[in-house]
Amino acid sequence: QVQLVQSGSELKEPGASVKLSCKASGYTFVNLGIHWVRQAPGQGLEWMGWINTNTGNPTSAQDFTGRFVFSLDISVSTAYLQITSLEAEDTAVYYCARGYGSWNNWYFDLWGRGTLVTVSS
Amino acid sequence: SYELTQPPSVSVSPGQTATITCSGDKLGDKNAYWYQQEPGQSPVLVIYQDNKRPSGIPERFSGSNSGNRATLTIRGTQAMDEADYYCQAWDRSTVVFGGGTKLTVL
Numbered sequence: 001q002v003q004l005v006q007s008g009s010e011l012k013e014p015g016a017s018v019k020l021s022c023k024a025s026g027y028t029f030v031n032l033g034i035h036w037v038r039q040a041p042g043q044g045l046e047w048m049g050w051i052n053t054n055t056g057n058p059t060s061a062q063d064f065t066g067r068f069v070f071s072l073d074i075s076v077s078t079a080y081l082q083i084t085s086l087e088a089e090d091t092a093v094y095y096c097a098r099g100y101g102s103w104n105n106w107y108f109d110l111w112g113r114g115t116l117v118t119v120s121s
Numbered sequence: 122s123y124e125l126t127q128p129p130s131v132s133v134s135p136g137q138t139a140t141i142t143c144s145g146d147k148l149g150d151k152n153a154y155w156y157q158q159e160p161g162q163s164p165v166l167v168i169y170q171d172n173k174r175p176s177g178i179p180e181r182f183s184g185s186n187s188g189n190r191a192t193l194t195i196r197g198t199q200a201m202d203e204a205d206y207y208c209q210a211w212d213r214s215t216v217v218f219g220g221g222t223k224l225t226v227l
Contacts, residue, residue: 035216037164045156045164045207047216061215062122095163101170104214107154109175111163 002026004034004112011118012086020081020115022096024072029077030054033099035108036070036081040092050099050106051079086119093117124211126218132225139195144184145196146189153191154209155184157202158221168193184205200226 007021014089022034035050047092051070071083083090093114099106133139143153153171156164156168159202166175168184173189191210195202203226208219 017122044221045158045209045218047218097164105152105211107152107166107167107169107209107214108156108164109169111162111165 002110004097004098004110006024006094006112006115009116010112010117011120013121014086014088015084016119016120017082017084018117019080020094020096020117022032022079022081022112024077024079024098024120030074033106034070034072034079035097035099035106037095037097037108038064038092039095039114040089048081048094055077063080083117088119090117091119122227123210123215123217125208126219127206127219127222129168129206129220130212130223130225132227133195133198134227135200136197138225139198139202139224141193141195141206141208141224143190143191143215145195145210148178148189148191149187150212151186151212153184153186154211155191155193156207157204159204159209166193167206197225198224201224202209 003006005023031054036048038046051058071080095114097108097117098110100109157167158164164203169203171186183194205221207221
């Protein structure tokens with residue numbers, strides 16, 4: 001079955017770090033990049049960036065540099081998003097999505113179910 | 122930075138045609154994509170490359186893109202179509218989403 005399975009909800013205190021996972025199955029992981037999209041409560045979709053699963057090269061959107069790190073473990077077909085120095089404003093659902101199509105014209109044909117990260121003391 | 126503008130809400134009666142617009146500078150020169158997101162669910166791709174439907178998406182969903190505007194049209198709208206809809210495009214190696222439109226089927 002073609003799917004992206006994301007890790008479970010997280011509750012973290014401000015200043016802590018969190019590492020989210022996105023495990024792919026049912027297709028060749030290294031052929032299609034993994035993108036990350038954030039959705040704050042009641043808000044729209046924000047593209048955070050993506051990781052090239054063939055080269056491991058990450059690309060971050062302008063608003064998601066520094067504290068946000070994309071990584072891979074190809075051996076288990078899994079992409080990761082690590083967020084450091086968590087702030088209350090990081091409270092959101094984080095989706096991973098498969099990028100399909102041509103270079104810099106991908107669209108997201110497969111999405112994970114999302115991971116809710118709550119940052120609160 | 123590039124922006125895509127959608128109306129916050131659109132209302133339609135069951136069986137009628139819903140039209141959701143997405144505006145951006147020279148958007149017609151880019152590919153437009155549309156996603157449907159039901160409450161508490163992940164987004165689902167409903168239109169890609171302006172007007173193509175992924176397998177499994179009903180024929181009542183269609184798209185167009187020209188000039189500065191892309192349009193998602195839902196003909197014979199059903200109650201199950203009530204959801205948030207997001208347009209998406211690429212600009213300078215960056216993904217841009219519209220702010221989303223809440224479609225209400227009254």
